[in-house]
Amino acid sequence: xxxxxxxxxxxxxxxxxxxxxxxxxxxxxxxxxxxxxxxxxxxxxxxxxxxxxxxxxxxxxxxxxxxxxxxxxxxxxxxxxxxxxxxxxxxxxxxxxxxxxxxxxxxxxxxxxxxxxxxxxxxxxxxxxxxxxxxxxxxxxxxxxxxxxxxxxxxxxxxxxxxxxxxxxxxxxxxxxxxxxxxxxxxxxxxxxxxxxxxxxxxxxxxxxxxxxxxxxxxxxxxxxxxxxxxxxxxxxxxxxxxxxxxxxxxxxxxxxxxxxxxxxxxxxxxxxxxxxxxxxxxxxxxxxxxxxxxxxxxxxxxxxxxxxxxxxxxxxxxxxxxxxxxxxxxxxxxxxxxxxxxxxxxxxxxxxxxxxxxxxxxxxxxxxxxxxxxxxxxxxxxxxxxxxxxxxx
Amino acid sequence: xxxxxxxxxxxxxxxxxxxxxxxxxxxxxxxxxxxxxxxxxxxxxxxxxxxxxxxxxxxxxxxxxxxxxxxxxxxxxxxxxxxxxxxxxxxxxxxxxxxxxxxxxxxxxxxxxxxxxxxxxxxxxxxxxxxxxxxxxxxxxxxxxxxxxxxxxxxxxxxxxxxxxxxxxxxxxxxxxxxxxxxxxxxxxxxxxxxxxxxxxxxxxxxxxxxxxxxxxxxxxxxxxxxxxxxxxxxxxxxxxxxxxxxxxxxxxxxxxxx
Ligand SMILES: Cc1cc2nc3c(=O)[nH]c(=O)nc-3n(C[C@H](O)[C@H](O)[C@H](O)COP(=O)(O)OP(=O)(O)OC[C@H]3O[C@@H](n4cnc5c(N)ncnc54)[C@H](O)[C@@H]3O)c2cc1C
Numbered sequence: 001x002x003x004x005x006x007x008x009x010x011x012x013x014x015x016x017x018x019x020x021x022x023x024x025x026x027x028x029x030x031x032x033x034x035x036x037x038x039x040x041x042x043x044x045x046x047x048x049x050x051x052x053x054x055x056x057x058x059x060x061x062x063x064x065x066x067x068x069x070x071x072x073x074x075x076x077x078x079x080x081x082x083x084x085x086x087x088x089x090x091x092x093x094x095x096x097x098x099x100x101x102x103x104x105x106x107x108x109x110x111x112x113x114x115x116x117x118x119x120x121x122x123x124x125x126x127x128x129x130x131x132x133x134x135x136x137x138x139x140x141x142x143x144x145x146x147x148x149x150x151x152x153x154x155x156x157x158x159x160x161x162x163x164x165x166x167x168x169x170x171x172x173x174x175x176x177x178x179x180x181x182x183x184x185x186x187x188x189x190x191x192x193x194x195x196x197x198x199x200x201x202x203x204x205x206x207x208x209x210x211x212x213x214x215x216x217x218x219x220x221x222x223x224x225x226x227x228x229x230x231x232x233x234x235x236x237x238x239x240x241x242x243x244x245x246x247x248x249x250x251x252x253x254x255x256x257x258x259x260x261x262x263x264x265x266x267x268x269x270x271x272x273x274x275x276x277x278x279x280x281x282x283x284x285x286x287x288x289x290x291x292x293x294x295x296x297x298x299x300x301x302x303x304x305x306x307x308x309x310x311x312x313x314x315x316x317x318x319x320x321x322x323x324x325x326x327x328x329x330x331x332x333x334x335x336x337x338x339x340x341x342x343x344x345x346x347x348x349x350x351x352x353x354x355x356x357x358x359x360x361x362x363x364x365x366x367x368x369x370x371x372x373x374x375x376x377x378x379x380x381x382x383x384x385x386x387x388x389x390x391x392x393x394x
Numbered sequence: 395x396x397x398x399x400x401x402x403x404x405x406x407x408x409x410x411x412x413x414x415x416x417x418x419x420x421x422x423x424x425x426x427x428x429x430x431x432x433x434x435x436x437x438x439x440x441x442x443x444x445x446x447x448x449x450x451x452x453x454x455x456x457x458x459x460x461x462x463x464x465x466x467x468x469x470x471x472x473x474x475x476x477x478x479x480x481x482x483x484x485x486x487x488x489x490x491x492x493x494x495x496x497x498x499x500x501x502x503x504x505x506x507x508x509x510x511x512x513x514x515x516x517x518x519x520x521x522x523x524x525x526x527x528x529x530x531x532x533x534x535x536x537x538x539x540x541x542x543x544x545x546x547x548x549x550x551x552x553x554x555x556x557x558x559x560x561x562x563x564x565x566x567x568x569x570x571x572x573x574x575x576x577x578x579x580x581x582x583x584x585x586x587x588x589x590x591x592x593x594x595x596x597x598x599x600x601x602x603x604x605x606x607x608x609x610x611x612x613x614x615x616x617x618x619x620x621x622x623x624x625x626x627x628x629x630x631x632x633x634x635x636x637x638x639x640x641x642x643x644x645x646x647x648x649x650x651x652x653x
Contacts, residue, residue, distance in 0.1 A: 014585050014588075014589065016460075017467055017585045017588075018582065018585055021585070024579065053581070054582060055584075056582065058583070068581075068583050070582065356633075
């Protein structure tokens with residue numbers, strides 16, 4: 001296969017095999033049922049399990065901890081292919097990795113050994129629980145309370161009370177990375193991360209979110225009522241949770257950007273095919289220069305999304321700071337996905353508006369990506385902060 | 395059980411192009427021949443169930459290494475790549491001679507081949523190898539299992555009426571069909587593990603074959619002409635509801651006396 005526009009360079013042999021295999025799997029196993037799962041709002045755990053067996057759930061983790069040993073750049077290739085067939089599954093997978101990456105980065109050896117194997121194998125599904133009904137962009141304002149149990153200086157554990165909302169995978173998940181505050185008055189310095197497992201007394205999924213798009217990726221509230229968590233399940237130190245969340249989201253955003261690139265790519269392909277097939281005024285639509293311009297701009301958006309996504313992933317692989325690069329990639333790629341999917345609906349006319357064709361689903365699936373893992377307004381703030389810091393630093 | 399699987403690296407299906415002298419252009423990406431992946435799958439299942447190892451054997455240009463890499467990622471133990479400038483343009487006879495020579499240097503109980511290749515579609519190389527090596531040739535296999543005594547192989551051979559059960563002493567050469575079962579996807583770990591697997595590259599000199607016996611000049615068959623298929627005539631796409639669509643399709647076929 002040739003190198004896709006926006007791809008910064010040749011792929012390694014392993015990356016190409018991964019991309020081909022992911023494409024093959026996604027086209028044959030994910031694409032056929034994607035519309036039905038969207039319609040029924042059904043998450044197919046058996047399909048996720050299959051992705052676990054093949055190692056998708058272990059892709060960007062080192063072999064030393066039982067991962068598949070791919071770079072983050074390679075991971076974005078796989079995410080792109082999964083999303084090209086099924087954005088909802090791509091987001092479920094992305095969130096699954098988002099919820100375990102911090103355990104790899106911040107966990108103790110004991111926590112990694114206990115928490116990661118089942119997640120790497122895809123046997124335990126992960127969720128990442130930060131957002132609350134009154135605190136989204138302003139994540140430092142969360143109110144879910146972690147109360148120390150036992151002596152304050154050396155607690156035996158923590159009791160969690162509060163409600164999370166919009167937690168992807170929550171209704172089906174087995175392992176949750178939960179952020180709570182020791183004292184809302186402390187702001188970000190009070191936030192602490194906890195590992196919570198399905199079946200622990202005192203917590204349950206609440207109301208399902210009724211979503212516009214990625215409807216086959218389940219999301220719900222999570223309700224904590226005196227849920228006791230042992231100290232061994234605290235990830236990082238007290239008050240380190242905010243930093244952990246930000247670092248996880250830095251990685252997660254690159255993966256969301258990759259998914260958006262794949263979604264936009266899918267819409268571009270459907271649009272291009274339609275222009276060659278549909279005849280109006282005696283000629284294929286592709287003969288209309290006005291529509292060719294639309295198509296070219298769609299291709300431009302996809303290539304730009306891909307280029308920034310790979311650049312951010314490569315920065316992560318080099319161990320560089322990624323906050324700015326991942327914000328640029330996620331913001332650009334999700335806007336690209338929104339624009340390209342909307343254009344695809346327009347190119348197809350009524351056929352595009354029909355649920356008989358996939359592009360209306362692509363369009364609904366794109367919208368959320370401008371909101372979750374940091375709204376695109378928040379990404380503008382992050383980018384501006386970096387630009388200003390460079391100016392004042394010089 | 396030691397199984398050698400013959401794998402041909404073919405142009406990526408859908409991307410085939412004719413090169414000079416009506417030869418298939420191998421310059422824009424190669425993948426394992428689809429039918430060969432089915433016999434590779436059968437070989438992997440057999441060795442997983444009964445122990446043993448799978449060796450991939452290919453004759454092809456340097457880029458054939460990509461196709462071998464996929465086979466290794468699917469789970470083969472090692473690969474043997476017969477590669478030599480002099481081989482370009484070899485006919486089926488020469489190919490069989492070279493692969494037979496390579497097989498002579500390998501230890502195996504079974505050799506597997508796919509029914510035919512997506513580029514050449516000759517479907518005779520496997521039989522020719524068996525003839526050269528004096529191996530029993532069990533063709534059109536839909537199922538392959540070890541015989542009860544461990545020294546034989548038993549195969550279900552597709553027949554117009556169902557299947558015949560064939561048994562032969564090992565070593566033997568089995569030509570398999572897609573009925574054997576879908577090939578697996580290479581797993582992500584498999585892809586990374588393939589990096590550490592052994593690939594032997596053998597030249598004609600390694601095999602003791604005189605270059606004058608192979609290649610375009612020595613070919614015993616000649617391609618007189620070849621052309622890409624004509625573009626498909628405008629397809630009729632029926633987008634009606636199933637009941638109406640079925641009726642229209644039946645009418646279409648009936649009008650051409652096809653049903
Ligand atoms: C499909 C989906 C899946 C999700 N999955 C998860 C999950 O798995 N885990 C999780 O924890 N959360 C999840 N979320 C929640 C998501 O992260 C939040 O919705 C997001 O952070 C925005 O928060 P909010 O909805 O409260 O909007 P608000 O923060 O209330 O923002 C409302 C609007 O104001 C803008 N705005 C806010 N502050 C500023 C500012 N300072 N300057 C400029 N504009 C601003 C925002 O950009 C937005 O347009 C998910 C959300 C969706 C839609």
